[in-house]
Amino acid sequence: MTTYQPPTPQLRKKILTTLFISLLLDLLSFTLILPLFPQLLAHYQALESTYTNPTLLRTTFAYLNSFKAAFSRPISSRFDVVLLGGAMGSLFSFLQAFSAPIIGSISDKSGRRTALLYSMLGNILSVLIWVFAVDFPTFVASRIVGGLSEGNVQLAIAIATDVSSEDNRGATLALVGVAFSIAFTDGLFIFQASRDKTTIYNFEEIQHDIRRI
Structure with a gap:
């Protein structure tokens, strides 16, 4: 049985730096998209308004309308995009919960780095598909x-x-909380700052340019 050898302070610092950045x-890739949800979904809804065949978006809205009908008080249709954004976030979290044990098993068998x-x-692939x-x-x-x-x-x-001892484990795990704080505060600030420098999000032009590629 191999005895665990803690990393040297220099190696531990490099590991934690790489870990924090990743x-x-x-x-940040998760939080930057959050403010865009309503605008993106409204764009897709407007894009499919001329379609005659059933689409995934229309089917999703049909299920959301059934969900709204379950409440005793009617919910205005102007909240449909908000509900759809919540459904998309729930889908992401559900899939994350599903894949977490699998990723954990891979890390135990093949190593954390792999x-x-x-x-x-x-x-990265997810962001590229979104783009x-x-x-x-x-x-x-x-x-x-x-x-x-x-x-x-x-x-x-x-x-x-893994790279912490009992003496510094609390301070090390605090780095995870720091990353969350930065992402959910500065991430939204970065989005807003970049949005202020853009006159308008012309999705039609973006769509046209992408189809030309």
Whole structure:
């Protein structure tokens, strides 16, 4: 049986620095899209308004209307986009809960670094799909890929625990909380700052340019 050897202080610092940066980038990719949800979904809804065949978006709205009908007080249709955004967030979280044990098993068998690399590659693929999502099904696909590959937080906690002793474990795990705080505060600030520098989000022009690629 191999005895665990804690890393040297220099190696531990490098591991935690890499871990913090990867976790922060992962959380920023999650938070930056949140303010865009209503505008994106409203765009897809307007895009499909001329379609005659059933679409994934219309089917989803039909289920949401059934959900709204279950309440004793009627819910205005102007909240449909908000409910759809909540449903998309719930889908992401459900898939994350489904994939977390699998990613954890991979990390135990193949190592934390391998599992972290796979998770980060999945996150990158999710963002790339989102960038080229010119319709609602593609956007949903990006959220599915992102949810299934979202394991950075669990892996970060596991790695931080592995490289820590009982004396500094609390301070090490606090880095995870710091990454969350930065992502959910500065991430929204970064989005708003970049939005202020943009005159208008012309989705039609973006869609046209992507189809020309």
